[in-house]
Amino acid sequence: MNIELFDFELPEELIAQTPLKERDASRLMIVDKKSGDITHSRFKSLIEYVSPGDCLVLNDTRVMPARLYGVKEETGAKVEVLLLKEKEGNVWETLVKPSKRVKVGTTLNFGNGLLKGTCVGTLEHGGRIIEFQYEGIFLEILDQLGEMPLPPYIKEQLDNKERYQTVYSREIGSAAAPTAGLHFTDEILENIKNKGIHIAFITLHVGLGTFRPVSSTNITEHKMHAEFYQMTEGTARLLNEVREKGGRIIAVGTTSTRTLETIAGKHGGKFVEESGWTDIFIYPGYNFKGIDGLVTNFHLPKSSLIMLVSALAGRETILRAYEEAIKEKYRFFSFGDAMLII
Template identity: 60%
Template sequence: MKTADFYYDLPEELIAQDPLAERSSSRLMVLDRESGEIQHKIFKEIIDELNPEDCLVINDTKVIPARLHGAKEDTGAHIEVLLLKRKSDSVWETLVRPGKKARPGTRISFGDGLLVGEVIDVVEEGNRLIRFEYDGIFEEVLDKLGEMPLPPYITHKLQDKNRYQTVYAKHEGSAAAPTAGLHFTKELLDAIQAKGIRIARVTLHVGLGTFRPVKVEDVTNHHMHSEFYMIGREAADIINDTKKKGGRVVSVGTTSTRTLESVADAQGFVRETSGWTEIFIYPGYQFKCIDALITNFHLPESTLLMLVSALAGKEKVMHAYEEAVRERYRFFSFGDAMFIR
């Protein structure tokens, strides 16, 4: 299976640069994975696609303001640091630009010394381990100095940083938002619950590995970076009870999907647990837990597009993407949504 099989042509003007004023007013493409039938709706109509015996699984991770701008203490040269993974209280794995200026021993000042970092090691793919020095609570310092780590294809400045968070974000730790969840409002979630659909919260802290381009020609040679997940007792009980009663497990986003599929047994049941996952889902994968998926429109040749193709079939998905381009859907993080049923 070739990476090039997942390429499609996307006009640049269809890449959404700003979130819509109303989260749930995004467009929604509904794709039937058996027949390939496509319907065009508005996202708030997702409630009509859900049945009382279903459960909705959401990822309640919270994006941290992970992008920092600083200066080398010795030369004053500008350094940009993106926090990727916390290794201990004061040590983070980071992506540093320009990396050649950040050798071990380099000290970087942020916010006129409010935060100081020292590069202590170079690890996989040139990422840097940085030990930070600060007074008080790291999260409070980061909130003052950090910026939301918007993807590189978004060039507009985000006016309200909460629009790159889901309304149910709770556990801090992501370097990117689980963007399928950005379409939900509190009112829509309340209406979904009022219809009898239960909501299960899981957590997967999204790392940039999810979005890294696939650089190998053969898909099966691609290696995913590990990401931390948690499933609590209540969520596991809701999901398992739904399966026992014949309802559908409807996953909100590829991150919720990867969490459930990492944990599920052969019958699709999950348990209370936490850990790290490197699961890579591409066509040929047999899904164990999820029955339907709410997701955004993903980058060409990306692991996310491969996951969606594994669920609905590559031909059906690529056809749906062609139609989305024709119908002028908005793509990527702030774009429109797809429901695969």
């Protein structure tokens, strides 16, 4: 399957650079995956399209302020470090700019010595393995010194860090936000519960690989990045009960989708308490086993994310929906508008 099948022209001015003042003020496109019909609404009206007995599955990961600015201790040369994944203890896989300046043995200084790091190894893609030294609690220091690692297509500064977090975020560990969840407010969640719609939480820590373009011309040759996921026994039990009673499981975001499909795919369509790493790649032809619907944002051309939504609703339907979104001037990507595929 050729990657060009998932390309489209997107005017740059439709790439949302800042979040709206109100989270739930975004627009909502509803796509009927069976008929292909498209309806326009507002995110505040999401509840009208979800029925009592259905279940929305939210990813409760929390983004780390993972971008650090420091200097080389020996020369004072400026460096930028992006934390990717904790290996063990205080040892992290990172991306460093400029990486050529940071060799094994180099010591880096952040916040006038509040945090120090020593390069102890290299990674295949040019990254660095850094062991950090500090006094106190690492996450508190990170919160003090670090910045949110916004996607590369966002050029504006973020005034309020919490706008790149969902209101229900709690499990720290992501390098990027599960952005479909950014539209939810406490009020919407309360209204959902009051209508008899279930809410379940899973955790998938989003890696920066989520922004990595699919470089293979034949998409089946693309290798997905691995991300850590976790499902509790309570969530598994609730999801199985929803299915048994005929309710729909609606994933909020592609990250929730990848978690649900990983677990259901391994256990014959059932959900179990489980944690691990997933590199599942979902593209047209995939047989969904875990979800019935999806809340998502509008994605990059040729990305693994547009391939995932095309697998659920059909490639032609999705490209037609994107064409209409562009015509109607929907906002795209992380701080953009939402789509409900149902």
